[in-house]
Amino acid sequence: MSSPNDSSHQGSLLSPVIVTDFSGRERSVSTASSAWSGPTDLNHSPTSPVSPDMAWNQPDPGRLMVQNASHRSSPSIDGDTLRPRADSFASSADTVVRSRANSEVDPNCKAVYDDVSLSDALKPDPRNESDFQVEDNRFAFSPGQLNKMQNPKSLAAFHALGGLQGLERGLRTDLDAGLSIDEGLLDGTVAFKDVAPSQDASATSLPKAVAEAPEPVSSGSGSPFEDRVRVFSQNKLPARKSTGFFKLLWAAYNDKIIILLTIAAVISLSLGIYETVDEGTGVDWVEGVAICVAILIVTIVTAVNDWQKERQFAKLNKRAIKVTRSGKTNMVSVYDIMVGDILHLEAGDSIPADGILVSGYGVKCDESSATGESDQMKKTHGHEVWQQIIDGKATKKLDPFLISGSKVLEGVGTYVVTSVGPYSTYGRILLSLQTPNDPTPLQVKLGRLADWIGSLGTGAAAILFFVLLFRFVANLPNHPEMTGAMKGKEFVDILIVAVTVIVVAIPEGLPLAVTLALAFATTRMVKENNLVRVLRACETMGNATVICSDKTGTLTQNKMTVVAGTWGSDQDFSQRTEDADVEGSMTISAVSQKLSAPVKDLLIKSIALNSTAFEQEKDGSIDFVGSKTEVAMLQLARDYMGMDLVSERGSAEIVQLIPFDSARKCMGVVYRVPGVGHRLLVKGASELMVGTCTTKIINIDTAKERPDVEDLSETQKKDILETIDNYAHKSLRTIGMVYKDFASWPPREAKHFEDSSANFEDFFHSMTWVGVVGIQDPLRPEVPSAIRKCHSAGVQVKMVTGDNVATATAIATSCGIKTEDGLVMEGPKFRQLTNDEMDEVVPRLQVLARSSPEDKRILVERLKILGETVAVTGDGTNDGPALRTADVGFSMGIAGTEVAKEASSIILLDDNFKSIITAISWGRAVNDAVAKFLQFQITVNITAVILTFVSSVYSSDNTSVLTAVQLLWVNLIMDTFAALALATDAPTEKILDRKPVPKHVSLFTLTMWKMILGQAVYQLAITFMLYFAGDKLLGAHLSTEPEMRKKQLSTVVFNTFVWMQIFNEFNNRRLDNKFNIFEGMFRNYWFLGINTVMVAGQVMIIYVGGQAFSVTRLSSVLWGVCIVCAIACLPWAIVLRLIPDYHFGIVFNAVVGGMSFVLRPISKGCKAIGRGIRSFFRPVKRLTGRTLKKQDADDKVELKPQTIKSDDLEQAPEKLESKPEPSPERPTTPPPVVVPPITITTSH
Structure with missing residues (x-):
């Protein structure tokens, strides 16, 4: 070369x-x-x-x-x-x-x-x-x-x-x-x-x-x-770094509550073993072991769940x-x-x-x-x-x-x-999804709660420890006979009581309650067409304030359909009678039934022959394939006129085809008609079709050989054009149909070509008007009611679509998104706004038309900056960034791409906007479940901590009225059961009648604090009454032997305390001030079953758990006292609900302010102690981190x-x-x- x-x-x-x-x-x-x-x-x-x-x-x-x-x-x-x-x-x-x-x-x-x-x-x-x-x-x-x-x-x-x-x-x-x-x-x-x-x-x-x-x-x-x-590069992405199980286990363990529990467990277990060895008993170490087991369960379940999610990769084709x-x-x-x-x-x-x-x-x-x-x-x-x-x-x-x-x-x-x-475009979108998730509002609030409870519990334990220690030291001169070992044992007993307070104060059931609530909700949501991929999205959705929704496929059916039309100049029809504004309008089915044979044949051939769409078998059914407009018209003819497309086209003798031309905006066909000659059928832009007509069909229900026609006056033309304009204002795509008969073909007045075809413009005049159809991607029938539910739930709905302004506005208005004071903008104009201008426009923006994926992402970002909790729907690969940016991303299970599903948090299995309402309901149910559990848990903790504190100080031997093992049952087993019972309530219709909870609002409402403190006061009053005055009040029913009498009294206190928690669980099924606490209870089999287990467990403890739980069997009278005192918390709850929240709030805020002033120095001291503890564990954490990094490095080498x-x-x-x-x-x-x-x- x-x-x-x-x-x-x-x-x-x-x-x-x-x-x-x-x-x-x-x-x-x-x-x-x-x-x-x-x-x-x-x-x-x-x-x-x-x-x-x-x-x-x-x-x-x-x-x-x-x-x-x-x-x-x-x-x-x-x-x-x-x-x-x-x-x-x-x-x-x-x-x-x-x-x-x-x-x-x-x-x-x-x-x-x-x-x-x-x-x-x-x-x-x-x-x-x-x-x-x-x-x-x-x-x-x-x-x-x-x-x-x-x-x-x-x-x-x-x-x-x-x-x-x-x-x-x-x-x-x-x-x-x-x-x-x-x-x-x-x-x-x-x-x-x-x-x-x-x-x-x-x-x-x-x-x-x-x-x-x-x-x-x-x-x-x-x-x-x-x-x-x-x-x-290759057609592959850089390897995604896989997280090992032990690293996930470590991440699950790095929870503040879990760490506090670990400290308590180590101390409790050490002291329990010490006491067991010293006294020879076999149950003192059980508490520490049980707490360790609880920690293992929570961390392993969390880690396994994350590990499974890490490996839930869809198989590639x-x-x-x-x-x-x-x-x-x-x-x-x-x-x-x-x-x-x-x-x-x-x-x-x-x-x-x-x-x-x-x-x-x-x-x-x-x-x-x-x-x-x-x-x-x-x-x-x-x-x-x-x-x-x-x-x-x-x-x-x-x-x-x-x-x-x-x-x-x-x-x-x-x-x-x-x-x-x-x-590549696809690869870049996938890479853009590699963004970490922000903590959810609930996670942030629970983290604060852990800090608060930890500080409070540590403070209470420190105060109790020093009070008992000072009393012990002060009494030492009065007991010269005490040996060093005896003094050491007394000190350990004081430390055990203090640790018990910490154990009681920390709600170890809280992580489990949140996990159980989310797991139950997500399982039930699948049955309601919501596949939750990310658990955090479920509770986030409950507080969503804005939904940015697509139009096609989500609000609409994603299927072009003939929804209205007019045959001739005066016979109007619509998909549903209520859709029509014109008097005398009928449904499509009713009009089709009254059509005469020649008119029906004319309409069928106008649709079937003058079309490029065709039939195709798919999944065992016959579907039309081709232009969406033509498919809609073919479906009209098949469903309402009995058209057989194959038969119609097979029997027709086509003479000339006039293909669609964008300049003349129409297409046509000429076929031979026996007894007539030839017939030209034309369809296209309705306004242009009307302009070519001089006659129209009439008497569409009259049985004759040919359709009746009459001259079309200018007035009638204006009426038809008004009808077309009316359809256009409803965002309907209008297609007009006209025809003309010829004795021979090609017509004499038309220019002829070598293939016997005629020049279209020469004979396209003096046509006969057949009718007009309005085609639209119709709304899903359940969408308007779903939008109304969103509004009543305090959730704004914004439509983000690529359609033009007219179509988007018409759909938004018909489904209830667009209101009189709402704004409609186009994407190109929206993206040119400054941030300050956007912040003014976004709250009132209801429709964003002609928008790009970038516009959607910008809108979501601005809404989040303004403090909104944003949910976004999307189905395309290009929607990935917006879905990822949103607090909750909904992808379409049917029409959605794999990238959209991957970027989303929840997949709508039916592509239906109504399912988003279901997600809101279940999200609120999850938040309610956590709130119910907190209301129950904090009541138990406050009562147990104060009871332990007071009884330990009052007791001469520094022991609590509730032993460590009894508190284990109350604080761990019952908490777990309560989490299961309160996390399984399904949402009701009324859950959407309230506004979403803002991100900055506390986990506890005034109503919750009223119930927590009110029930805690009642429970403390009853237990203190039984503890301090029980010997006098129940003396006739107690044993005469001092040790047995004391044991019976402590058993009554323990039994009453547990039964109060069981009945208070019913109270906590409601978070508002309404009285019906049994609403929906008999549909919740979990609640009924778990409470049955709790009741049976408590009865067994009293009758067969004597030595381990330090209890004894009670007489029927004492059982009656326990049940009556416990069940009285139900009418007491009614009294509490009758107290106005406003008046309670005044007193509550004043008390909290005073306590904050007193406890602030204590809190600072506790934080200093916490810093010391963290410093103690820092070398261990560093060593663990280095080990994990080394393991990752080894994995990379392999x-x-x-x-x-x-x-x-x-x-x-x-x-x-x-x-x-x-x-x-x-x-x-x-x-x-x-x-x-x-x-x-x-x-x-």
């Missing part, structure tokens, strides 16, 4: 090439390198498929140069499906381009086909500079420069990178033969200046051919495509895709796709990587899941785009870009891959890329929770995780 510098070669560069254009005519094109003619210069070396040193423009005399053009298929009746994408897609990841390529584009040259000028097409963003800094880059481009074409779509970037041939040269590939299968390490480099357009102001010329260009072949070492993988390499077609795994590969596309394929269309026939893509664009996107191959750019005819509608995660709907073609893995099996690739990044790492400069070190674009199998 001659060098490009040879004279012969230079001559050949200027020789003309005969090419064939679209019309089949041959033309001569110069192939001079200074004027690259784009699609005409396609010759490459047939021997070296990726040889970069071939002169691009050297013609091959034996090769026919055929322009590879896409077939321009006619648009459907839905109209032009192409529209600018500059403002309809914004990636979550800020894609930038580093300008190291030295491309000096004329800054004055504006790209009229793009919102971005050529001077800014490759402008870098400092936040992603690593995407453009590639060490030892053997290619002309960096990953960031290539990504600039798709993020968002940019023809200016495509232009600046040299079009398809620039990409071919810069990526060292071949647009026909693909990559070489022998490629390994590459020799030489290709510079950006050698492939990009020159400085010519026209910016349309191709750089000069480069001499001695390196061949991309293996140099004898390295793995396949080693340099290509090093620079551009592994798939091979057709790739051309070395001139041959091969099937390659989607995971092995390389930048520069030539991939083949067919209808139904999910696009696995970003790229540029090289060749194609009628390629249309559904990018709704990847970009949010709802329309089909028609693709134009890169050669034609380049030709139009250099001809100055390029427009924004040109779209050669293929987005990973989108789906091919129609056509076949090939495309060159430009971005894979972490640099996971080498070459040892990964194909099965390991199943573990997709389904739960990316670590912070996103910068885009890799050499993404070969971490073991990869597969990017699964093929899992997107949504239905649209």
Whole structure:
């Protein structure tokens, strides 16, 4: 092969090439390198498929140069499906381009086909500079420069990178033969200046051919495509760091309450063992062991739950895709796709990587899941785009870009891959999901509660310890007979009492209560079409204040349907009678039944014959496939008129088809009618159809051979236009239908063509008006009531949609979202507002139309900054960032993509907005369950702590009236049972009648404090009465033996105390001041069963637990005293509920203020003690952390890329929770995780 510098070669560069254009005519094109003619210069070396040193423009005399053009298929009746994408897609990841390529584009040259000028097409963003800094880059481009074409779509970037041939040269590939299968390490480099357009102001010329260009072949070492993988990565994401079980166990243990419990358990266990050894009893150590068991249960359950969630990865649908390499077609795994590969596309394929269309026939893509664009996107191959750019005819509608995660709907073609893995659109969205979750409001409040209880319990224990210690020291002179061992035992007894107070004060059942409430709620929510992926989302949803909802599929049925219409000029019909405003309107079914045979036949043929949609069997049922508008009309004819599409089309003799034309906005068909001749059926834009009519059909229910017609007056035309306008104001898409009969075909007055067809414009006049239908994606019938429930629950609903303002406003108004004082804005205007302006607008904003995913994310961020708890719905891959940003993200289980589901917290299994209301109800039920348990738990703790404190101080031997084992039953077993019982109440309808709880509000309301303190006062009064005066009040029923009498009295106190907690549990089923505490109780079998177990357990303790629990059996009279004293807490609760919260609040706030003044110094002292304890445990924590880090390092050494099996690739990044790492400069070190674009199998 001659060098490009040879004279012969230079001559050949200027020789003309005969090419064939679209019309089949041959033309001569110069192939001079200074004027690259784009699609005409396609010759490459047939021997070296990726040889970069071939002169691009050297013609091959034996090769026919055929322009590879896409077939321009006619648009459907839905109209032009192409529209600018500059403002309809914004990636979550800020894609930038580093300008190291030295491309000096004329800054004055504006790209009229793009919102971005050529001077800014490759402008870098400092936040992603690593995407453009590639060490030892053997290619002309960096990953960031290539990504600039798709993020968002940019023809200016495509232009600046040299079009398809620039990409071919810069990526060292071949647009026909693909990559070489022998490629390994590459020799030489290709510079950006050698492939990009020159400085010519026209910016349309191709750089000069480069001499001695390196061949991309293996140099004898390295793995396949080693340099290509090093620079551009693979179609995989950097490995997600897996969290080991022991690390999760350590994280679960690092809870303040758990740590406090551990301290108490260690001390209690040590002292218990000491007492057991000293006294020979067998139960003193049980308390410490039981607390340790409780700690183990809570931490292990939490860790196992997290460990399972870490491994709940969806299995990927592994798939091979057709790739051309070395001139041959091969099937390659989607995971092995390389930048520069030539991939083949067919209808139904999910696009696995970003790229540029090289060749194609009628390629249309559904990018709704990847970009949010709802329309089909028609693709134009890169050669034609380049030709139009250099001809100055390029427009924004040109779209050669293929987005990973989108789906091919129609056509076949090939495309060159430009971005894979972490640099692709799909990969960047996945990486953007790697953000840590903020703690939920409940978690924050429980953390504060742990601090508060810990400080209070420690303070009370310290006071008790020093009081008993001072009394002990003061009494030492009065007991000279005490030995050192006796004094030591007395000191240990004092310490045990103090530790018991700490154990009693700390609500060890609280973590379990929260977990149980969430677990129960999430299990029940699945039955109501809410799949909770993140437990924290359940309780967060209960306090949601704003819902940002999509329109399509969530509020609407995602199915275009004929909802209204008019046959002739006066017979109106609607989907439901209440939908119609016109007097005399009927349902579709009623009107269809009264249609005469000729009118019905006319309507059926107008719909069936004049349509490009068709039937297709799917999952055992027959569905229509095609334009959504035509599908809606076919469903109308099939469901209400009995149309058989196959039969109608098979029996009709079609004479001429008039395809849809966007200029005339209609389509038509001519078919033979026996006894009539020929009939022209036309449908299209209703206003234009009316303008062509001079007659209309009448008497649609009269049985005749032909439809009756009469002249159409101007007044009647105005009436029809008003009807059409009325439909339009309801956001209905209107389609008009007209017809005309001819005696022969083609008509005499029309211009004839060789194929016996007639010029449409010549005979499209004097038509007969058939009718108009209004088509809409109708609201789900349950949505309006769900919106009303949201409003009554104090939750705002904001619609965020890509639809136009008119459609969005109409839907929002009909479902109740839009109110008179609400604002409607468009996305482009919204994103231009300053933060201060947004803060003023956002509270009143109800509809955000024409919005991009970035607009949705910005809206969510501003709402959160304003203090709102935000829930967001989304179904597309592009919704991932907004779903992740929100406090709670809802994805669609049916129409949602895998990325949307991964980014979400809750999956709506039925894609129904009503299910969001269910999530709110259950979220509030969870919060209520935690509040109920706290109300119950704090009452027990206050009573037990004060009772222990007072009885220990009062007792001469420093012992509490409640022994350690008795407190274990009260404080651990009953707490666990209470958590189960109070966490299993299902939500009621009334739970939505209150406003959400703000984030800053305390866990405890005034009503709760009233019940807590009121019940604590009652329980203390009863127990103190029995403790101090029980001997006198019950003396006749007690034993005469002093020791047994004392034991019976302490048993009565313990039994009464436990039964008060059992009955108080019924009181705590309500958090308000209403009296019916039994509401819904008999439907809660958990509550009934657990209380039965608690009652049985207490009875067994009294009768058979004597030695272990230090109790004795009681007589029936004493049992009666215990039950009566305990059950009296129920009427006492009624008295408490009658006290106004306002009056209680005045007294409560005054007391709390005084206590705070007194306890503040004590709190500071306790904090100092806590700091000392933390300092004591700090070396242990450091040692544990180092051990875990060492274990992680060992794991990383073991996971080498070459040892990964194909099965390991199943573990997709389904739960990316670590912070996103910068885009890799050499993404070969971490073991990869597969990017699964093929899992997107949504239905649209």
